Structures are given as C-alpha cells and as structure tokens.
Amino acid sequence: MVKKGVGITITEHIITQQRMNPEATGAFTSLLNELVVAAKIISREVNKAGLVDILGATGKTNVYEEQVQKLDIFAHQVIVNRMKHLGQLWCMASEEDPDLIEIPSQFPKGNYILFFDPLDGSSNIDVNISIGTIFGIYRRPESNSTEPLLSEILQPGIKQVAAGYFIYGSSTIMVYTTGNGTGVHGFTLFPSIGEFLLSHENIRIPEQGRTYSVNEGNYEYWDEKVKEVVDYFKRPDKETGRPYTSRYVGSLVADFHRNLLKGGIFMYPADKKDPKKPEGKLRLMAEANPLAFVVKEAGGYASDGKGAILEIEPQSLHQRVPLFIGSRRDVMMVEAYLSGKIEKPDLKAV
Numbered sequence: 172m173v174k175k176g177v178g179i180t181i182t183e184h185i186i187t188q189q190r191m192n193p194e195a196t197g198a199f200t201s202l203l204n205e206l207v208v209a210a211k212i213i214s215r216e217v218n219k220a221g222l223v224d225i226l227g228a229t230g231k232t233n234v235y236e237e238q239v240q241k242l243d244i245f246a247h248q249v250i251v252n253r254m255k256h257l258g259q260l261w262c263m264a265s266e267e268d269p270d271l272i273e274i275p276s277q278f279p280k281g282n283y284i285l286f287f288d289p290l291d292g293s294s295n296i297d298v299n300i301s302i303g304t305i306f307g308i309y310r311r312p313e314s315n316s317t318e319p320l321l322s323e324i325l326q327p328g329i330k331q332v333a334a335g336y337f338i339y340g341s342s343t344i345m346v347y348t349t350g351n352g353t354g355v356h357g358f359t360l361f362p363s364i365g366e367f368l369l370s371h372e373n374i375r376i377p378e379q380g381r382t383y384s385v386n387e388g389n390y391e392y393w394d395e396k397v398k399e400v401v402d403y404f405k406r407p408d409k410e411t412g413r414p415y416t417s418r419y420v421g422s423l424v425a426d427f428h429r430n431l432l433k434g435g436i437f438m439y440p441a442d443k444k445d446p447k448k449p450e451g452k453l454r455l456m457a458e459a460n461p462l463a464f465v466v467k468e469a470g471g472y473a474s475d476g477k478g479a480i481l482e483i484e485p486q487s488l489h490q491r492v493p494l495f496i497g498s499r500r501d502v503m504m505v506e507a508y509l510s511g512k513i514e515k516p517d518l519k520a521v
C-alpha cells in the first residue's frame with residue numbers, strides 16, 4: 172500500500188495507526204514523532220563520528236560498570252533533551268542513568284513512560300559496525316501519586332503501548348509497532364529529504380530460522396544445558412535444516428533486525444563470567460522488553476529460558492535477564508529444553 176513517488180512517511184503512518192487505536196490521542200503521535208527527530212540527530216552524529224571528536228571512551232563507567240562511550244552520552248542527552256519538554260511523558264528511564272529521569276518542574280507531565288537504550292552496540296561505535304537505539308513506551312498507570320513511583324514504572328513488557336528501534340548502519344532504519352495486531356513496520360531514512368519512508372511493511376519473522384547468534388567466546392561460562400542447545404544448532408541434520416549459520420556482530424539491534432527479516436535465534440544466556448552479572452548482560456526494561464514486544468507482533472517469541480520475557484514482573488530499573496529471541500519454533504524449543512519440558516534439544520518436539 173506504499174504510495175507511488177515519495178512514499179508513506181513515518182508521520183503519516185503513525186497518524187494512520189492512531190486512527191486505528193480509538194483511545195490513542197495526538198499525544199502518542201507527537202511522542203513518537205519527537206523520538207524520530209532525536210534519532211535523526213543521533214544518526215547524523217553517528218554518520219560523521221569518524222570526523223569529529225565524538226569517538227572514544229569518556230573515561231567514565233555506567234551503572235553496569237561498563238566503559239561509557241561519548242556517543243552513548245550524546246545519544247542519551249539528545250533523547251532526554253528532546254523528550255523532557257514535550258509534555259507527553261510522566262517520566263523516562265535510560266540505560267545510561269542509574270535513576271528515573273523526572274520531567275523538570277517547568278515542563279508539563281504527560282501520561283506515557285519511555286524506557287530506552289540510547290545507543291546499543293557501543294563496542295562497535297568506532298569500528299563502523301551498525302549500532303542503534305531501542306525504546307519501549309508504557310502508559311502511566313491510574314494513580315493519584317503526584318510524582319513518579321518506581322512501583323508504577325516497573326510494569327511487565329506486555330503492558331507496552333509501543334516499542335521499536337533505530338539502526339544506524341549502511342542506512343538508518345526505524346522499526347516499530349503499537350501491538351494489538353497493528354503489525355511491525357520498517358522505515359528507511361532518506362537523507363536527501365530528511366524523512367523516514369515506509370520500506371518494510373508488515374514484517375513477519377519466519378516460523379523457524381537457519382541462523383543462530385550467540386557469543387561463543389562465553390561457551391565455558393554457560394551451564395551445561397545451554398552448551399547442549401548451541402551444539403545442537405551446529406549439528407548436521409537435513410530434516411531440521413541444521414547446521415544453522417552462525418551470525419553475531421555484537422550489536423543486539425543489528426543481530427535482532429537480521430533475524431527478524433530472515434529468521435533465526437539470538438541468544439544471550441546467563442553466564443558465570445562476571446559474578447555481578449549472573450543473569451547475563453542484557454537489560455530487561457531497555458533491551459529485552461521492547462524487542463520482545465516487536466518480535467511477538469511479528470509472529471516470533473522471546474524467552475528468558477523459563478518463560479515469556481513479556482510476562483516478567485520487573486524488580487528493578489536495570490535488572491538483567493537471559494535472552495532467547497527470534498523465530499518462534501527455535502525459541503520455543505530452547506525454552507522447552509532449558510525449562511525441562513523436553514529431555515533433549517529437539518526441533519521436532521515443538
């Protein structure tokens with residue numbers, strides 16, 4: 172349904188979606204549109220990162236004790252500065268800020284809550300590999316609190332009203348969904364006109380993939396069942412299309428996006444590498460939940476190895492979670508095996 176000529180812009184698409192959601196108001200549309208503006212600014216900086224002094228580490232570490240890259244902070248500040256005066260947010264939470272980000276008193280508050288990973292794939296910033304931004308949007312729950320309470324903010328991922336990501340790669344792409352059967356849609360930024368145009372309408376992830384994505388360098392730190400699952404995907408078997416191809420670039424958004432379009436399973440299991448990160452490296456609120464919401468709408472599934480990511484009741488703002496996400500059949504099989512429902516990894520069992 173892409174029009175001839177210029178094509179459908181993201182703004183038109185969001186308004187069309189808004190008309191499909193009776194209770195959606197212009198507030199949601201302006202929120203998503205402002206996020207698009209922030210992404211355009213980040214994309215421009217990423218694309219000229221090699222030319223200006225925005226590369227390299229800040230010498231600081233974040234709440235996860237990870238080296239913070241200048242571009243992480245730049246992207247974080249762009250999003251906070253653009254979103255705080257909009258009047259649509261009750262509060263925000265960023266992977267780069269240990270605390271809730273409150274809306275300054277001089278600006279009106281709104282009814283939405285934004286979680287985001289301002290720059291995903293930081294280790295790839297200065298080696299010209301795709302990086303991205305991930306976001307999830309919730310509605311503020313009914314309450315007469317005058318200030319944001321953590322108990323209100325920490326909602327299971329199934330409560331998201333929208334989620335998506337931007338990838339700053341060979342082109343800048345935005346993928347988002349408002350759930351409820353509205354589909355997952357991709358837009359490509361045309362720098363010459365400064366607009367995101369519909370390029371991937373109604374993305375559906377293949378039921379089963381032929382790709383697995385995992386950092387095998389952590390193999391010795393995984394528990395035995397996880398090792399067995401990864402070994403299973405590598406073992407030749409015509410009937411189930413194995414061995415799978417291994418693809419892992421180290422940017423979650425890039426690995427996720429490739430698997431969304433072509434099929435496959437991305438895994439970041441819990442590992443014993445760092446006692447401070449027993450649940451693995453990825454964050455529930457800023458990474459796993461938004462992508463779990465997208466993949467579910469596209470016909471896929473996301474699990475922590477025991478159950479659905481979207482059903483997890485969050486306990487803290489920055490909690491980490493093991494993540495198995497992508498083609499439904501692959502992820503369901505891994506969950507069935509890791510949770511003891513099947514004796515051995517076996518795609519024919521699901």
Ligand code: AHG
Binds near residue numbers: 288290
């Ligand atoms: P971030 O840059 O936001 O910290 O995210 C990096 C994450 C994710 O993008 C990627 O899948 C993962 O780190 C790679 O981790 P390893 O280098 O440990 O495989």
Ligand code: MN
Binds near residue numbers: 288290291292423
């Ligand atoms: Mn990330």
Ligand code: MN
Binds near residue numbers: 243288292
């Ligand atoms: Mn990040």
